[in-house]
Amino acid sequence: MTANGGAANHEMGRPALTPSENDLRSELELLVTESANPEHPDLAALTTLELATAMNGEDTRVPRAIEGALPAIAAIIDQIARRMSDGGRLIYVGAGTPGRLGILDASECPPTFGTDPSQVVGVIAGGSAAVGQAVENAEDSAEAAQQDMAALLLTNNDSVIGIAASGRTPYVIAAVKAAKASGAYTVGFSCNEDSPLGAAADTALEIEVGPEVLAGSTRLKSGTCQKLVLNMVSTITMVRLGKTYKNFMVDLRATNAKLRARSERTLMRATGCDAATAAAALEAAGGHVKAAILAVMTGLPAARAAELLDQSQGFLPAAISTGTR
Structure with missing residues (x-):
């Protein structure tokens, strides 16, 4: 039996993990966003009211976590507003839930602020098909990210915010690197500290909200954090632009x-x-x-x-x- 449990995987009819997959598993085990929540170890043992109370209690942690990042968020908004006042665009890039949240925020700007749909743009791994359902392996394609960024014809007036709860999504990291190479201002927004995404961007925005009530389900607190921050970014930017x-x-x-x-x-x-x-x-x-x-x-x-x-x-x-x- 191998140290990584490969033989056990074969015994259960599953292929052994490759070395790179083992590395990924080890990496994920260290992330706050993937860790189990010690305060709620057995969800099924709770009543429905207790579950709702637990989730609501966890959600209250999100604004407090964001509060510590407000100076960084304000500085990011000032960068974006300055570039947009010179004709630039705000572009959100993500995979899965973060990608959908970026598209949601972008789609609300025209009816709310009268912006042209090209001024605030959401890009999701897997394209439009990924908005309504998961597109397998789309988040792992660096090549697709590079192509998606190239299609935008980015300039140094554009701002690109890469969003990934883990901070290690290959598609988002590659998109941010490509955008930065094109001269755009880039932000790496994650819910883990010292993330590869933050390191790839001009500015790292890393807001830890703690383990999810359902381990690894980052559509919960991490998604709420992303939604609240994107609300701030687009709304305050539009205030600064006279909207x-x-x-x-x-x-x-x-x-x-x-x-x-x-x-x-x-x-x-x-x-x-x-x-x-x-x-x-x-x-x-x-x-x-x-x-x-x-x-x-x-x-x-x-x-x-x-x-x-x-x-x-x-x-x-x-x-x-x-x-x-």
Whole structure:
């Protein structure tokens, strides 16, 4: 019998692990994200309420872990915002759950902030087929990652955030290395310290949230951590790019009944106007909330308000100041 248990594997009808697979197994055993949670050793022994309480308790650890990384997150956002203000893109890259979370965050930016779909992009190992179901072995392909990055024609104004709970996913590491070689600013976001992903990137963002309640199921606390951080990255970046006014979404366009109602409420709250004035201003501005706000606050025609916004690079306070002189 070999030291790695190869004979035992054969006895059970399974092939022996290769040397590289043995190395991987040993490596994974050292990761916090793969370790067993000592506080909940037998899930089936708990009542349903106890299980829900345990999971909720574990989830409360996530914001506390993120709190310690806030200075690093803020510095990353400033880097991204500066590059996007010069025409760059924000690109998320991941495999499995992290890839899906990147796509989710990217897909919400156009309706929330009025961005072009090409400005914030999610890339997942295995392509679009991997969004709804697992694509076997896609996360192990460095070659596919290099091809996916090459297709983006990256520049030094772009920012690429590689996301992997383990910090060792080959596809994500290769994508970050390729993006860095293209001149893009790169971030390696993982939930283990001293990760290969962090080492490959310009900036390592490593937030340990502890063992999962279900050992190795990183869609849980690790996924929650990724979702919360990506929310911060995209939202605060858009604030820095002038996509908000006070605490309102003002760069959206009213393209359906729900958004028209929301847009009218936003316009009324931001300017103090009545519903009829808000509706008329939105119609004149083609549903563009920011232009409608500027028109109401300055008394300018919608077309002139749109021109002022362009001249102010979309920053509404500057446009208001110019329009009320």
